Amino acid sequence: MNFENVNSVYFIGIGGIGMSALARYFVANGKQVAGYDKTATDITRSLEDLGVAIHFNDSVSEIDATYLDSKSTLVVYTPAIPNGHSEFNYFKDNSFHLLKRSAVLGEITRQxxxxxxxxxxxxxxxxxxxxxxxxxxxxxxxxxxxxxxxxxxxxxxxxxxxxxxxxxxxxxxxxxxxxxxxxxxxxxxxxxxxxxxxxxxxxxxxxxxxxxxxxxxxxxxxxxxxxxxxxxxxxxxxxxxxxxxxxxxxxxxxxxxxxxxxxxxxxxxxxxxxxxxxxxxxxxxxxxxxxxxxxxxxxxxTYKGVKRRFTYQIKTENFVFIDDYAHHPEEINAVHQAVREMYPDKKVLAIFQPHLFSRTRDFIDGFAESLSKFDELLLLDIYPAREVPIEGVTSEWLLNKIENSNKKLVQKSQLIDEIKKSDAQIVLTIGAGDIGEEVKHIKEAFYVEN
The missing domain is CATH 3.40.1190.10 (Mur-like, catalytic domain)
Incomplete structure (x- = not known):
């Protein structure tokens, strides 16, 4: 479709990293932009700072009338949206232009x-x-x-x-x-x-x-x-x-x-x-x-990196705290290689949150092997994202497969106390779920002390 004829763009799942980039793009190109997501995050707050209206209840009544004109509104959705989503079905049933994020990217890049x-x-x-x-x-x-x-x-x-x-x-x-x-x-x-x-x-x-x-x-x-x-x-x-x-x-x-x-x-x-x-x-x-x-x-x-990709949160002579998005065994292996190359003689504590029940099930042995390489391990419960639980697929199952005597299953509320019990000089938080929300709390707790 011709985006020149679009006055407003509505995003279902606007807080996703790829969706929010598209939202920024349309804002920069003078479109009116609004959207829905299930939770408020730093990403949604940054979009709101740009003037994007965002709500967090799946309710057509909360959508501004500007975006309810099917002739001038483009609706962009993420494939992670469930079939029963009421806003999605409203737009679908009322003949709006609905495109997946990938299709919008395809249209933008084609010319x-x-x-x-x-x-x-x-x-x-x-x-x-x-x-x-x-x-x-x-x-x-x-x-x-x-x-x-x-x-x-x-x-x-x-x-x-x-x-x-x-x-x-x-x-x-x-x-x-x-x-x-x-x-x-x-x-x-x-x-x-x-x-x-x-x-x-x-x-x-x-x-x-x-x-x-x-x-x-x-x-x-x-x-x-x-x-x-x-x-x-x-x-x-x-x-x-x-x-x-x-x-x-x-x-x-x-x-x-x-x-x-x-x-x-x-x-x-x-x-x-x-x-x-x-x-x-x-x-x-x-x-x-x-x-x-x-x-x-x-x-x-002059390149500085990407947040949550081997990002240094604290870097002192006696204590280093690194955060990384790794959520696949090969990515964890890459993080391990990097930290051992940079700090070959220091003790490393890894904190890992598995992402998706299906990925944990499909790569359980790979996760166990990669996580066994760290000196100490704190393991969080599986972050479900778009999935429902799978019987028998738990962090406890993964923990039992990890060959490391210094391992423990913990809750997010216990992380700071558990880190304080360790004498590790390098601490890593790893995972693609909401473990990223814990980074600021860990940083605040240890930045003062170190």
Whole structure:
């Protein structure tokens, strides 16, 4: 549809990270924006600060009359909305223009040069690096992020409308609505098996995504994935790779090997080889778009990261508190690698909140293996998100599988007291649920003491 004819946009599930980025986009483009979500969060409050009207009861009577004109209102919804949602059904029954978030992104990007980042891990960090690099190189870009950029304190970067950067989300096969000019696939580890059924179907859908690229477009793939494209990696024979890696003053210093030569002394502050890999593909895509390596090197050095992606909350000589969004065994392994590389001789306490009953069930042994690597572990109950409980799938089941004598199942109200009992110098909070709401309380409790 032609968004020029839309006066107002109503979001069902406006507090989601991807939905709120779209809301910001429409506000920036002069549309009237409002929405519903089930709970108030920092994200909804930041939207309200922009003038967006938000309510938290599923009730058509609470929707302003401005948004009840089917001819001038676009309704955007998240696939996580349940079938019985009364507002959704009202709009559906009254012939409103209803589009999934992914379809709206597809429409926005169709008339632009689109750079899309796909993969079961690394999308948000890679997208934010790429958006930052392009903006810093003065490219007229709009970047939709799946997290809050530390550089811009937003999940939307706007520097123009000729180029778009988007996360190509595999959940619900959403990324098949995109038609990018340049796309990358960072990983294809099994995930979202509640949607796909098995790992083979997930891989097939990533291959389908690779065929969505526009004619004469380019696909970048992590070295080792079963897809043909421009390869990238770390200290290997990829088309683009990080070489001569060292750590100086707590940041990576490395060279970038490309198909046309090697460019020296790039600097990058995010810990972890997985983040270094994300930086390499962002550099590769920006370079293929047309940015100079000199400008990219300067831009990368100013990149600060994404909130809840190995975010330092406290960083002193005797105590470090890091928060991370990791919610898959491979992501937890990446966090573990990063913290051991940066703090090889220090004791590490991890606090983990499993996300989704189905994901816990599907990867129970992987979670147990990855969580066993930490010196101490505090485990929270499973965060259900959109799911109902599955019989037998509990945090206690996971705890019993973890091979670590220093492990304990706790409630969120006990966290600060349990951390105080530990002599660990490094504390990690990990998970994609509402554990992020506990971070500020932990930070307040320990920032004064350290």
């Amino acid at each position: 632009t040069v689109c750079l899309a980042v796909a993969g079961t891990h690394g999308k948000t960090t890679t997208t934010s690096i790429l958006g930052h690099l392009l903006k810093a190189c003065n490219v007229p870009v709009t970047a939709f992020l799946g997290g809050i950029s530390e550089n811009y304190n937003s999940n939307l970067i706007i520097n123009g409308t000729e180029v778009t950067v988007v996360e190509a989300d595999e959940f619900d096969r959403s990324f098949l609505t995109l038609s990018p000019d340049l796309a990358c696939i960072t990983s294809m580890d099994a995930d979202h098996l509640d949607i796909y059924g098995n790992a083979e179907e997930l891989v097939k859908t990533f291959k389908d995504f690779s065929e969505c690229i526009k004619p004469n477009g380019k696909l970048f793939v992590k070295n080792g994935l079963p897809l043909k494209g421009i390869t990238y990696g770390i200290e290997d024979d990829s088309d683009y790779s990080a070489q001569n890696i060292s750590i100086e003053d707590g940041r990576y210093v490395f060279d970038v090997k490309t198909p046309t030569g090697t460019h020296k002394d790039f600097k990058f502050s995010l810990p972890g080889r997985h983040n270094l890999s994300n930086a390499i593909i962002a550099i590769a895509m920006a370079a293929e778009y047309g940015c100079s390596y000199k400008d990219l090197s300067q831009a990368l050095e």
